[in-house]
Amino acid sequence: xxxxxxxxxxxxxxxxxxxxxxxxxxxxxxxxxxxxxxxxxxxxxxxxxxxxxxxxxxxxxxxxxxxxxxxxxxxxxxxxxxxxxxxxxxxxxxxxxxxxxxxxxxxxxxxxxxxxxxxxxxxxxxxxxxxxxxxxxxxxxxxxxxxxxxxxxxxxxxxxxxxxxxxxxxxxxxxxxxxxxxxxxxxxxx
Ligand SMILES: Nc1ncnc2c1ncn2[C@@H]1O[C@H](COP(=O)(O)OP(=O)(O)O)[C@@H](O)[C@H]1O
Numbered sequence: 297x298x299x300x301x302x303x304x305x306x307x308x309x310x311x312x313x314x315x316x317x318x319x320x321x322x323x324x325x326x327x328x329x330x331x332x333x334x335x336x337x338x339x340x341x342x343x344x345x346x347x348x349x350x351x352x353x354x355x356x357x358x359x360x361x362x363x364x365x366x367x368x369x370x371x372x373x374x375x376x377x378x379x380x381x382x383x384x385x386x387x388x389x390x391x392x393x394x395x396x397x398x399x400x401x402x403x404x405x406x407x408x409x410x411x412x413x414x415x416x417x418x419x420x421x422x423x424x425x426x427x428x429x430x431x432x433x434x435x436x437x438x439x440x441x442x443x444x445x446x447x448x449x450x451x452x453x454x455x456x457x458x459x460x461x462x463x464x465x466x467x468x469x470x471x472x473x474x475x476x477x478x479x480x481x482x483x484x485x486x
Pocket of ligand 1: 329361
């Protein structure tokens with residue numbers, strides 16, 4: 297069983313690449329952003345709560361996010377491995393994930409970061425906002441706030457995984473196919 301964390305700033309292409317990677321490596325793809333958006337669409341209590349944070353570009357509180365992620369993992373007991381996308385985003389989440397996996401005799405195999413320059417990413421998100429309907433993609437201030445959240449809370453996770461020898465970086469600039477090829481070269485070593 298392999299468990300991979302896909303890292304990257306907003307707009308780095310995690311979702312796009314995850315669609316391909318989950319098929320090729322037979323992984324269950326869990327995107328916390330997608331799960332929150334699904335809950336918002338269906339107007340669940342979780343969705344109503346998450347929306348108040350997401351619309352501003354703030355992170356949803358750890359307690360809520362961790363519990364949700366664990367319940368999604370538990371819904372897939374037959375899984376051959378997980379591709380975590382958008383989780384963990386804080387040290388508390390990373391700790392919780394390690395403990396949760398350990399309780400199942402599992403661990404994180406590796407983390408892979410898709411790297412890209414902020415200015416390119418902001419432009420990509422504003423473009424996506426024109427068609428995605430995502431309120432957090434339509435306003436540069438909200439986008440910048442997501443980068444602040446990333447820099448303050450998520451960036452430090454790279455050191456957390458580097459210290460464990462589980463960190464890999466991939467250049468996220470290029471065509472979708474070029475980036476897929478780079479990712480595949482790294483995933484094939486796991
Ligand atoms: N692990 C998480 N912890 C807290 N909030 C999260 C987490 N994952 C997603 N979210 C919320 O969902 C929003 C959208 O996430 P996502 O779809 O991954 O978008 P992106 O990476 O493009 O910003 C985040 O800005 C945040 O509000």
